[in-house]
Structure formats: C-alpha cells, structure tokens
Amino acid sequence: NAGVTQTPKFRVLKTGQSMTLLCAQDMNHEYMYWYRQDPGMGLRLIHYSVGEGTTAKGEVPDGYNVSRLKKQNFLLGLESAAPSQTSVYFCASSPTGVIEAFFGQGTRLTVV
Amino acid sequence: RKEVEQDPGPFNVPEGATVAFNCTYSNSASQSFFWYRQDCRKEPKLLMSVYSSGNEDGRFTAQLNRASQYISLLIRDSKLSDSATYLCVVTTMDSSYKLIFGSGTRLLVRP
Numbered sequence: 001n002a003g004v005t006q007t008p009k010f011r012v013l014k015t016g017q018s019m020t021l022l023c024a025q026d027m028n029h030e031y032m033y034w035y036r037q038d039p040g041m042g043l044r045l046i047h048y049s050v051g052e053g054t055t056a057k058g059e060v061p062d063g064y065n066v067s068r069l070k071k072q073n074f075l076l077g078l079e080s081a082a083p084s085q086t087s088v089y090f091c092a093s094s095p096t097g098v099i100e101a102f103f104g105q106g107t108r109l110t111v112v
Numbered sequence: 113r114k115e116v117e118q119d120p121g122p123f124n125v126p127e128g129a130t131v132a133f134n135c136t137y138s139n140s141a142s143q144s145f146f147w148y149r150q151d152c153r154k155e156p157k158l159l160m161s162v163y164s165s166g167n168e169d170g171r172f173t174a175q176l177n178r179a180s181q182y183i184s185l186l187i188r189d190s191k192l193s194d195s196a197t198y199l200c201v202v203t204t205m206d207s208s209y210k211l212i213f214g215s216g217t218r219l220l221v222r223p
Contacts, residue, residue: 033211040120042199042215043156050208058210090155097209098144103155 006104023091031094032074118214135200144203
C-alpha cells in the first residue's frame with residue numbers, strides 16, 4: 001500500500017528555474033495539502049484542495065501554484081524559483097479534512 | 113498572532129520522567145484537534161486525536177479545553193524512543209477545512 005508518494009525526493013534548482021512537485025495518493029482521499037517546513041517554523045500550509053478540480057490558498061501561497069486535475073494527484077509548481085523557497089515540502093491527504101491526514105516522505109528543495 | 117502556538121522547547125528530561133506540552137489556538141470555531149509526532153527529517157505521523165472528554169493511549173494522555181482554547185499532551189514514564197518533535201494540529205473552517213500546524217515542541221529524553 002503506497003499511501004502518499006512525493007516526487008522527487010531531492011532537487012537543486014537555480015534561481016529563476018521552474019519545477020513541479022508531484023503528490024500522488026492511492027487512498028481515494030478528497031482533501032490534499034501542500035506544506036513547507038523551515039527550521040523552527042513548523043509546517044506552513046501553502047495550498048490545499050478539497051476535491052478534484054478545486055484549490056484554495058493557505059498561509060503562504062505566494063510564489064506557488066497548484067492543480068488538482070485528477071483526484072489522486074496534487075501538483076505544486078514553482079514558476080520562478082527563489083532562494084527563499086529552499087525548504088522541505090510535504091504533501092498530505094485526508095478523507096474529509098477533519099480526521100487524520102497522511103503525509104508523504106517529503107521533498108528537499110534547494111534553490112541556489 | 114499565529115493560529116496555533118506551542119512552546120518550542122527543547123524539553124530535556126531523564127528516562128522515566130513525566131512531561132507535559134501545551135498548545136493554544138486562536139480560532140474558536142476550530143473543529144478537530146490532534147497531536148502529531150515528527151522524527152528528525154521524517155514526515156509527521158498522527159500520535160493521537162484530542163477529544164473534549166480527554167483521551168488516553170497507553171503512556172499518552174491528551175486534553176482539550178475549548179473554553180480556554182487550549183490543548184495538552186502528557187507523556188508518562190518517558191522512553192528514549194519518545195525523543196521527537198510533537199506538533200499540535202488544529203482543523204479550522206475557512207471556506208473549507210484546513211489543517212493548521214503549530215511550530216512543534218522538541219523533546220529530548222536522556223538515559
């Protein structure tokens with residue numbers, strides 16, 4: 001049972017480059033989330049989705065875009081990467097939004 | 113003000129000690145409450161949900177006080193393996209539900 005899978009696990013980008021992080025879940029969950037975690041900051045919500053075709057902004061959405069074209073996939077895009085986006089990115093999914101969320105293993109992104 | 117606030121610690125305790133973590137949240141309409149555990153460089157995992165009546169799971173006890181908007185986690189008889197960061201998590205309703213994390217409390221259990 002794969003659960004939540006994030007791709008890639010590590011990436012180094014140059015300032016100004018673009019990339020897409022993929023989150024895939026096989027649990028038929030409606031809710032999916034993207035967080036970033038910086039030292040001493042905990043997890044901060046970037047964007048989230050409550051179902052296929054929907055997206056909403058979280059606490060720190062600037063510089064990121066998302067899409068949920070298929071229920072099982074939630075994509076996070078960086079159009080023009082900046083050093084401030086160096087972070088660990090976690091994706092999570094939940095059946096309803098008010099019960100347990102399951103996390104992927106994280107993507108470590110460095111922007112130089 | 114952050115929506116969910118925790119003491120960052122670290123709490124440095126000997127094996128066998130009892131340790132308590134506190135968390136406050138700002139949105140009185142928050143619906144669900146959780147404690148997650150995160151090991152170094154790993155993803156967060158659910159430790160336990162928190163109910164108004166309080167709940168216990170082995171050495172772990174969680175309490176919720178809606179009037180004070182306060183959540184607590186008590187760990188009894190600490191083990192070395194309890195060393196981790198404990199994250200307080202709250203579900204709030206905006207246009208839809210979203211999970212908001214506190215910044216975490218780090219626990220170090222020493223031999």
